[in-house]
Amino acid sequence: AQSVAQPEDQVNVAEGNPLTVKCTYSVSGNPYLFWYVQYPNRGLQFLLKYITGDNLVKGSYGFEAEFNKSQTSFHLKKPSALVSDSALYFCAPTDSWGKLQFGAGTQVVVTP
């Protein structure tokens, strides 16, 4: 069975501190890996993706993600969180047919 796990329903971090949102997946083959962000009352927006190459990919708004093939993980990171980063974050690997498989989402709350 193909699946994606975001083990934390919510991550709380103080502004200025590093932020990490975890994602592991169980998908056959070599999936492409995506992160999306959803702000309140908005649709999902693309943050970054891993296709091939360097395991560390950089994306929008200062976010980056590290691909770890042996651990089948793709954790999202930001060195210094902002209050405006408070949102719902989705990890999404592609399945065998190339479709995105969205995780349950992790709510990030950044406090001033």
Next chain:
Amino acid sequence: DAGVIQSPRHEVTEMGQEVTLRCKPISGHDYLFWYRQTMMRGLELLIYFNNNVPIDDSGMPEDRFSAKMPNASFSTLKIQPSEPRDSAVYFCASSLSTGGNGYTFGSGTRLTVV
């Protein structure tokens, strides 16, 4: 490009009424997806189309739900009759092929059935 356009943004209807949600994908995108988002169930894929043809509708919850894509620039999701448990945010997304291109989402339609 204006992105994926959904209408209406909000819909409030009475139980038993027919509801039609609309989506205009990005021009040139050949895949279109309909999702439903609720607090309890998260983001669920309802159906997706490739070149206007429905490929997988296994996520459609019941026969009360139907979706069409009469041409490359328009799709509808219809619920008839609507029920309070259909209350959710419905998203449309489009993609240029699958795989590495990702999806572009619309702003969603918030449906409330009273």
